[in-house]
Amino acid sequence: MNQDELKKAVGVKSVDFIQSNSVVGLGTGSTVYFMIEELGRRYQAGEIKNIVGVSTSSRSQKQAEGLGIPMKDLNEVDHIDLTIDGADQIDKNFQGIKGGGAAHLLEKMVATNSHKNIWIVDQSKMADQLGSFPLPIEVIPFGCQKTFDDLAKENLKPEFRLDENGDRVLTHNKNYIIDLKNGVIEHPHILADWLDHQVGIVAHGLFLDIVNTVVVGYDDGPKVIDNIR
Numbered sequence: 001m002n003q004d005e006l007k008k009a010v011g012v013k014s015v016d017f018i019q020s021n022s023v024v025g026l027g028t029g030s031t032v033y034f035m036i037e038e039l040g041r042r043y044q045a046g047e048i049k050n051i052v053g054v055s056t057s058s059r060s061q062k063q064a065e066g067l068g069i070p071m072k073d074l075n076e077v078d079h080i081d082l083t084i085d086g087a088d089q090i091d092k093n094f095q096g097i098k099g100g101g102a103a104h105l106l107e108k109m110v111a112t113n114s115h116k117n118i119w120i121v122d123q124s125k126m127a128d129q130l131g132s133f134p135l136p137i138e139v140i141p142f143g144c145q146k147t148f149d150d151l152a153k154e155n156l157k158p159e160f161r162l163d164e165n166g167d168r169v170l171t172h173n174k175n176y177i178i179d180l181k182n183g184v185i186e187h188p189h190i191l192a193d194w195l196d197h198q199v200g201i202v203a204h205g206l207f208l209d210i211v212n213t214v215v216v217g218y219d220d221g222p223k224v225i226d227n228i229r
Ligand SMILES: O=C(CO)[C@H](O)[C@H](O)COP(=O)(O)O
Pocket: 027, 028, 029, 030, 031, 032, 085, 086, 087, 088, 097, 098, 099, 100, 101, 102, 103, 104, 107
């Protein structure tokens, strides 16, 4: 199977976890795309009824609305039953890096307001340790060079993320993304704690102790790893 087929297989499989009468967080990315397509299909067929979606990006919002899935803002729901999202890297302790699509602030807010979180990934995302995927940091534009310098002083090898025109990528909230390219992250909790305390950083892509179930796409089919925490 090619990578897209693996992504589709896990996206479709993960919809088995969505129950009728529930509030569902919809992640962002090319793997989640397949999940939303399948959710829309089952919703239209009446196989899943009475759900409300909460999206993590305008892309997912538009896709879900186009499929007729009722959507609400995070402010309009008192809880989310389950969020299904992609990930950029998952280590052997099921800690993750997210934000490759620059949506990790909204994704983290939705994930931390969810009773349960499922990540859907193809096999290439599984790693022993985090870090070969650069760690995305969302920073406010005001004073961002100071924030950048602080990250550089810690030897975290920061680089502003640029688009195809060479302009700084803007997030949903009109912030910038800095990717940290310092390689293997030996102590994710220590780094996350430090980043959480830097003024000017809005959100980092370390998603620690969040996921409950991972669905991994392998050539012989999706494997569900459940009851992680
Ligand atoms: O964190 C994310 C967006 O901010 C995505 O979930 C992550 O980048 C995975 O995307 P894809 O399924 O396209 O590989």
